[in-house]
Amino acid sequence: MQLELSPADAEFRARMREFFTTKVPQEIRDTVLDGRHLTRDQIVESQRVLNAEGLAVPHWPTEWGGQDWTDLQRHLWHEEMQRAGVPIPLAFNASMIGPVIAQFGTEEQKARFLPDTANLDIWWSQGFSEPDAGSDLASLRTTAVRDGDDWVVNGQKTWTTLGQHGDWIFTLVRTDPEVKKQAGISMLLIDMTTPGVEVRPIELIDGGHEVNEVWFTDVRVPGDLLVGEPGQGWTIAKFLLGNERVGVAPVGATKRALAGLKTVAAAQMEDPMVRARVAELENQLLALELTALRVVAHSAGGEPHPASSVLKLRGTELQQAVSELALDLAGPASLASRADEDSPQEGWARRSAPTYLNFRKASIYGGSNEIQRQIISRTILGL
């Protein structure tokens, strides 16, 4: 057992820290650090800066831009990005569909999509959830029916995050209604400009436009946009969701948010009750960060550490807890959440209520925290 990073890893971390804090535009980083919304252009610009340095998709196969890093290096990369306020490469591209195409796609699909996906020349959306298929994803009903070389898609997806920016959407569709429900699912890549695709915004409790419904009406999709084999969609989805869980505990960002509160609400740090809440949260975040490091250290052989499911569960709880603290520190100032920019209330305080409300999503998405408890009790404890 040893606490220090090896000299090579320490140097790696220093290199990441320097790049992220000097090469990514300050305006973009300030937007993240202040907790403001990034524009589409900012997200794209940031990812392209990273991609030019080979830092956008380090976990992909090396022939498509991957870096062949150790799990620890990948962890350090991820933490340092959050610490510096650099937007994490768009998850739909970098963590979800990219690895899927690299693993299951045809050579033609790889060449056509992977470079553009890494560079965010294509903005991908995720078309998995449906109104009656959330955690129970296998119940999805959107259909794709063969018609010559094409598939004809009908149905509705929901919770399509940032779908208003999407160029393409990767979807799970039912291609065979006759077999066991998991076996009848396939994955299709769909150009969102195709006739019959309609994106409708969903207004959320924080007032923002973050998610959408996507409707498909007789949408014709060329047959060469099927990923893998017909009926292989469930296997692909499990592979994709397994990737999604990596880095799902936003420790660096939550630490940064908590540290920011100490600065913006400095006067309240004199209050012993506030100090105690901050100290408690700092300790819990340290325990979580150390657990993430333990998981990374044990993942070297390819087998994830069983404690990895703790990360999503606890990571989102702490993310939410820090947003609660911010709201309490803001107090009456938080009422000005939809006031104009010339409001006398400070920005962080005005954003505190929408942020608190927005982060309620964290314990729902990516496999709700109840699903995580199910995983822990079944697969780890054998209950």
Added chain:
Amino acid sequence: MDFTYDDEQQALREAVRGLLATAYADHDARRRTVADEPGFDRALWGRLAEMGVLGLPFAEEHGGVGAGPVEIGIVCQELGRVLAPEPYLASVVHAGGLVAALGSPEQKADLLGRLSAGEVVLAAADTSPGGRWASRADGVRASVSGDTWTLDGVADPVVAGGSADVLVVTAALPDEGGTGVFVVDAADVERTGYAAADLSRAASVRFAGSAATPLGAPGRDLAPSIATISDLTRIMGANQSLGVMQSQVRATTDYLKSRKQFGVTLNTFQALTFRAADMYVSLELAHSMVDWATMTIAGGDREAVAEAADRVGLEVSRAGRHIGQEAIQLHGGIGMTAEYAVGVGTAHLEVLDQWLGNAPHHLSRLAGRVTDHELVEALS
């Protein structure tokens, strides 16, 4: 950065686990042992000495093994796992730690040599009645006449104080001179032993002109060193708590799989399995902090160790209460009985916390320093 044990550490774990399993594999053996004086198994203590476990922290020149904090942590975890009542933390880690840090070469060779060999039991007397984790003594006062030192006052609780042969006592020095540390022969004091909630032993110790030998050079204010040894003991106590909590989670999981109610096993009920999952979350987070705090000791920085002791103390206290309470609740009535280990384990977790530092204490100290830093750094 590496959170794994090497082969030798793994071998140590297996050896200690094996020895303790022969003594305490079933909880009845522990119950029989704590029922009679001295509250632990002297034969087992001797076998721990033969294995080198009692001398683990001490330099070879003083009769010890010269092992590091990770090895000592492993021993403490294994002791916790079976709720072993042997006073390893009190005698070896705490009192022995004071001697190793402050004693003269002769005192170290003598006391640590005999402690390592299992010939004497030491106990640290550093708490006054009503006192709370202070490194400044206020219950015992030292007087000096020529070269002769004597002590007066009361220390309580003194963990393992009833069975100790030698007491290592913190006492207020004359003329507001700070806190000194003294070695006192147990024959020169008046002791009243008692059992704590987990049936481990402590004592009330009264000094009345008791002859005392200063540890190291006389007359120095040793409060900072005393605090550091307390911090180290706190971290090792957290290792012991980790062992207890691991057993609690395992026992609870096994119970949910085997116990039938309404014709089905308890793990059929999701409300119960979710609570077990939350116990596991607490356990793994505490485990990470225990490993980190233990590794922090190797860096040797006193302030870093103090910080680590507070952080692990807070985390383990919170986790211990959660896991201990849930272990009893999910076992139902059987968890309330003395014949079953889970309830006693919950008591042991509390005894460790209230002895070494509870959550409000550590949180208060951390809260006092919260604006001294921007971020808490896990890796230097």
